[in-house]
Amino acid sequence: MTNRRHTKAWCVGIGPLAITLLAGCLTTTMPHSRDDAPRLTGEIVRVNARGGYVIAKCSVLPSPGEEATVIRGNQPVGRIRFGKDVRPPYAAADLIEGRALAGDHWRIARESPDAPLEKTL
Secondary structure, three states: OHHHHHHHHHHHHHHHHHHHHHHHHHOOOOOOOHHHOOEEEEEEEEEEOOOOEEEEEEOOOOOOOOEEEEEEOOEEEEEEEEEEEEEOOEEEEEEEEEOOOOOOEEEEEOOOOOOOOOOOO
C-alpha cells in the first residue's frame, strides 16, 4: 500500500511539475540583439578635470580596466576607464576621451561577456 501512495503522489503532484520543467528546457530562444545586450550603467557624480578622472555611481561595479561611454542627453560625449579604486556604490575612472560633467551618465554594453566594449565616439 505504501508503494501505491508514493506512485499516486508522483503522478498527481511531482509528475506534471517535472514535465513542465523539462518542457521549459526544450524551448528555443532567439539570439540576443544589440538592444538586449547586458549593460552596466551609472551616473557621473564628481569630475576632477585637472586630475583627469571622475567618480561614478554604479548599480553594479565594473571590473578594473573596463571602458564606458559617457552620455549627456542622448549624445556620447566621452570615454572613461575604470580603475581599482572603488568604494561601493562608487568607482573612480580615468577620463580617456572627451569631456564629462557631473550628472552625465555612463554605459558599458556588450553582446556577451567576451565581446569587445562598444565604441560610439
